[in-house]
Amino acid sequence: MTKSRKKLVRAVTHWFAYYIGIPVIYALLWLLRRTWRITRGDYTWVLKQPIIFAVWHGEMLIGVTEIPYFKRDIDVLASRSRDGELLSRFIRIAGAEAIRGSSSSGQFGAIRSMRGSLDQGRSVALAVDGPRGPRAIVKSGVILLASMTGVPIVPSVMIPERYWQFKSWDRAILPKPFSRIDFIPGEPLYVPPQANKDTIERCRTRLEKQLINLHKKKLLQEGDRV
Numbered sequence: 688m689t690k691s692r693k694k695l696v697r698a699v700t701h702w703f704a705y706y707i708g709i710p711v712i713y714a715l716l717w718l719l720r721r722t723w724r725i726t727r728g729d730y731t732w733v734l735k736q737p738i739i740f741a742v743w744h745g746e747m748l749i750g751v752t753e754i755p756y757f758k759r760d761i762d763v764l765a766s767r768s769r770d771g772e773l774l775s776r777f778i779r780i781a782g783a784e785a786i787r788g789s790s791s792s793g794q795f796g797a798i799r800s801m802r803g804s805l806d807q808g809r810s811v812a813l814a815v816d817g818p819r820g821p822r823a824i825v826k827s828g829v830i831l832l833a834s835m836t837g838v839p840i841v842p843s844v845m846i847p848e849r850y851w852q853f854k855s856w857d858r859a860i861l862p863k864p865f866s867r868i869d870f871i872p873g874e875p876l877y878v879p880p881q882a883n884k885d886t887i888e889r890c891r892t893r894l895e896k897q898l899i900n901l902h903k904k905k906l907l908q909e910g911d912r913v
Contacts, residue, residue, distance in 0.1 A: 701769060709776045716752055723847075723862055725753065727870040734758065737805050738875070739840045740812035741829055741894060744857040745822070747814045749845040753870065754812055755782040762786050762804040764797060764813035771818070786811065798832050805836045815894065820856050825895040827887055834882040839875035842897045846871065873897040 734757070742750045751763060751774075762784040765771040775785035786804065788797020801811045811832075815825045833840050846869045847862035862868055874897065878890050 701772075704773055705776055709773055710780060713777055713780045716748075719862075719864060720752055722864045722866075724865070724867045725870060726867065727757070728872045730757065730870075730872055733810075733841060733872070737808055737810045737838050739801075739805075739829060739833055739838055740810065741815045741825075741840050741842045741898065742812065743823060743844070743898060744814035744817040744820070745855075745859045746845045747817070748859060748861060749847070749868065750812060750843070751778055751781050751783070753845070753868075758810055760808070761810045761812055762801065764788060764801065764811065766818040768818065783812075784809075798828060798835070801832055802836055805832075805838050814857075815898075816857070822857050823895070823899065825891050825898070827891050830878055830882070830887045830890045830894070833876070833878035833890075834880060834887070837877070837880060839877050840894060841875050842873035842894055842901065844871050844873075844898060844901045845869070846902065871901050873901050 740750070740754060740758075740761070754761060754763075759782065763778045764786045765774040765778060767787050771787060775787065778785040784804075786797060786800045788800060801813070804811050813829060815829050816823055817826075829840060832838075847860060848867040849863040850860045850866065851863060853859045853861070876890060876894055876897070879886060882890065
């Protein structure tokens with residue numbers, strides 16, 4: 688296959704995915720979501736102010752499907768890649784707004800855009816170990832954003848009772864039909880203004896531990912009920 692032909696095939700495939708594939712996938716997920724039994728922790732105060740949702744990349748599919756239902760004024764970070772363009776399409780269909788950028792390219796542009804959203808009284812959500820990993824390692828961009836704005840970071844995990852897991856780098860999960868999903872917030876993390884390198888690293892580590900420990904706590908609770 689010639690180079691021009693490959694380029695044409697990629698363009699057609701992308702067009703099909705963007706205009707047909709993503710709406711169909713969202714419709715199927717919407718139907719699937721109707722079967723989920725979702726329980727949320729106490730997010731009451733979250734509805735009253737801008738916050739920064741920090742989630743793992745592997746749980747982003749659940750997050751994008753669920754968060755706009757109870758937090759309408761929210762923007763979600765998507766990468767600048769072709770995959771990020773498809774995710775942006777999905778985000779908009781789900782009822783949120785998309786911010787383009789990532790922790791590996793366009794980082795400061797993404798931070799400026801997210802800061803603009805927060806300054807307007809909106810919230811933002813991002814996968815803090817994205818877009819390429821390593822898995823479950825928090826990047827520093829979310830800490831910089833919180834330091835610049837004074838807006839708290841709320842670590843959130845989404846733990847389904849039964850799920851499919853993909854063989855991607857982030858081990859992304861999709862809850863099975865009629866599965867219970869626990870949507871659990873952690874303690875809000877406030878980052879001091881003009882944080883120095885050591886403070887940023889300390890907050891980054893704290894956020895990472897919170898996200899990991901929320902999963903461990905849930906597993907322990909499940910074990911107690913057995």
